[in-house]
Amino acid sequence: MSYGSGVPAAAVLLVLWSASGAPAQDIRRGILIEDVKCAADATQSYALYVPSTYAPDRPWNLLIAFHPAARGRLMVEKYQAAAEQYGYIVAGSNTSRNGPWSVSIAAVQAMSADLGRRFSIDAERLYLTGLSGGARVAMQVALGKNNIAGVLASSGGYPDSQPRAAVPFPVFGTAGTEDFNYIEMRLLDRKLTSPHHLAVFSGGHTLPPDEVALEAIEWFELQAMKTGRRTRDNALVDRLFEKRKQLIAASTGAADSVHLLDALVSDFTGLRDVSAEAARAKDLSRQPEVRKTLARERADDDDEARLLEEIFDLEAGLGDTRRRGVSLIQLRDRLSRLARAANAADESPARSQARRVLRAIPSGGAERLQDPEYRKLIDQYGMRGR
Numbered sequence: 001m002s003y004g005s006g007v008p009a010a011a012v013l014l015v016l017w018s019a020s021g022a023p024a025q026d027i028r029r030g031i032l033i034e035d036v037k038c039a040a041d042a043t044q045s046y047a048l049y050v051p052s053t054y055a056p057d058r059p060w061n062l063l064i065a066f067h068p069a070a071r072g073r074l075m076v077e078k079y080q081a082a083a084e085q086y087g088y089i090v091a092g093s094n095t096s097r098n099g100p101w102s103v104s105i106a107a108v109q110a111m112s113a114d115l116g117r118r119f120s121i122d123a124e125r126l127y128l129t130g131l132s133g134g135a136r137v138a139m140q141v142a143l144g145k146n147n148i149a150g151v152l153a154s155s156g157g158y159p160d161s162q163p164r165a166a167v168p169f170p171v172f173g174t175a176g177t178e179d180f181n182y183i184e185m186r187l188l189d190r191k192l193t194s195p196h197h198l199a200v201f202s203g204g205h206t207l208p209p210d211e212v213a214l215e216a217i218e219w220f221e222l223q224a225m226k227t228g229r230r231t232r233d234n235a236l237v238d239r240l241f242e243k244r245k246q247l248i249a250a251s252t253g254a255a256d257s258v259h260l261l262d263a264l265v266s267d268f269t270g271l272r273d274v275s276a277e278a279a280r281a282k283d284l285s286r287q288p289e290v291r292k293t294l295a296r297e298r299a300d301d302d303d304e305a306r307l308l309e310e311i312f313d314l315e316a317g318l319g320d321t322r323r324r325g326v327s328l329i330q331l332r333d334r335l336s337r338l339a340r341a342a343n344a345a346d347e348s349p350a351r352s353q354a355r356r357v358l359r360a361i362p363s364g365g366a367e368r369l370q371d372p373e374y375r376k377l378i379d380q381y382g383m384r385g386r
Contacts, residue, residue, distance in 0.1 A: 014146045015109050016116035016123065027118065029054050032080060034073050035094060039117065044110035047072035047092040049080045050119070054089070059122035063152075064111060065092040066104070066134030075129065078207050082217035088127070091115055098133040108141055124229045125149050127220060131207055132156045132181070142169050149229055150220045153188075155181045155205050163191035170195040170223045172216045176203035177352045180359035183304045190301070195223055197263060205359070218243075222267050237271045244268075248277075255293040258284050304353055308360060310334075318371045328373060335361075335381035358382050 027033065030052030038044040054060060063083065065075035072092030083090045096107035115121065127150045128138035135156030142148040143158075150170040157173070158164065161184060171192065175185040177200060189198035197219055199212045208216070218240055224230040225237065244264045251257045261281035265274045284290055311334060317327030341354035362369065362378055369375055 014112040014126065014141065016112050016121060016126075030084070032073065032076055036091075036114075038110045038114040040113065041110050043095070044107060044114075045072075045094045046111050046114075047076040047094060049076050049083055049090045051084050051087055051089070053087070054119075056120045059120050059125070061086070061088040061125040061127065061149075062115060062119075062121045063088045063090045063127040063129060064108075064115070064138075065090065065128075066096045066107075066130035066137040067092060068098045068131060068133035070094055070097040074207065075131070075134075078210070078213050079129070079217065081210065082214045085214075086217050086221060088217065089115070089119055089121070096134065096137055104137045108137070123147065125224065127152065130154065130156065132205065143167070149227075150223060152216050152220075153185075154207055155179050155185070157181075157184050157188045163187050165191060166194040167192070168194070170220065172196070172219050173198040174208040174212055174216070175200055176206060177201070178204045178355045178359070180205055180356055180363050182356050183301060183308065183360075186301050187305065190298075195226075195266075197267070219267065222271065226270050232271070237268070241268055241272050253293075254284050254287065254290045255297070257281075258290060258294065300349065300353070304357065307334075307357060311357070311361060315369075315374070318374055324371075328371075328377075331374060332377055335377055339381040 027036070027048065027050055029050045031049075033048045035045050036048045038046075051060075063079060065072065065079070067075050070093065072094040075092035076090045079088070079090050082088070091111060093107045093111055096104040124147070126146065126148055128142055128148055129152035130136070130138035131154045133156060135151075135153040136159045138151050139153060139157060140159045142151045145168075148169045150172065152172045152174070154174045155176070171188075171194075173185045173189060173196070175182045175198065179185070182200075185198060189196060199208060199215060201209055201212055203209075207213075221230065221236065222240060225232045241264075244260070244267075248257055248260045248264070251260055258281050261277050261284070265278045265281065268274050285294065311331065314327045314331050314334070317323035318331075320327075335358070338354045338358050341350050342358055344351045358381065362382055369378065
């Protein structure tokens, strides 16, 4: 299935130059600046946050962000508190948006060059993040051999939407329980064997809650210590380890505990002794009820992916005069059943799944939705804008 935005596979290179003298625009520290014009191209701009403790005598981490509607401020605001705490410069493009890939290419190159001129940047600590189509931009840049230290992908994955077994950079993904790209993020997480983590929160197709944003930055700090991109900080490791243990202790379900334990073991191996947590995860996962729950989770993901595939296949039949009538009847049946589940009074996994699917159908699919009768069905049963 395809949830992508038609981004081509061409590599995009970041352009970082060493800081060179006074910047063209005065940059204040410790506050969010909405509109920084690129010195070499005033048509390109970005929102910016520079930590209050910034000094050019040492290199700093850099997080470059992309929003599908060029709302750089929203991206910077989301990571501002974590950036201040952990020493990240954060820049969100005001020009990169969903649409022609050339627009995003120009934004990436202009931003990276401008930031490199203004600030002392650690070339080993370059991070990218984005929301939805912006996440695909971030992934595309990271796939272009840019020595990226990590990608924070919210509600969107690879530019071609195809899962990969491994990538050369850590991936921290986020998705809402009613996000129409939820299943894409689940399958991305399931396929990856290189360092990765998926945080699922209650919500839709949006940026993660503040606590998840902080969790993502802290996860990148752990990854940087594991790979030698930053000096090991045992006090920080211990603090984050205890934070994870508290989350596990607060978990109300055995299957959830297994997921949390597995993540802790993966993230802290090489930094702490995790043998006890690994053994506990193994013991829990052997319990019959836990095994059933874990198997059901995987089956639910497979069912959702299959349901979307079936709907897209039926959509394709609308363009065939021999299949159109039957396809339309079957689509009406599928959509009406999904709408009943989506409008259920009580929250449930089935309700969330139905809402995700109904939101996925019209998203990014203008070319698939030309049939006027089918558009009426989507207007009747869909959840566009809800």
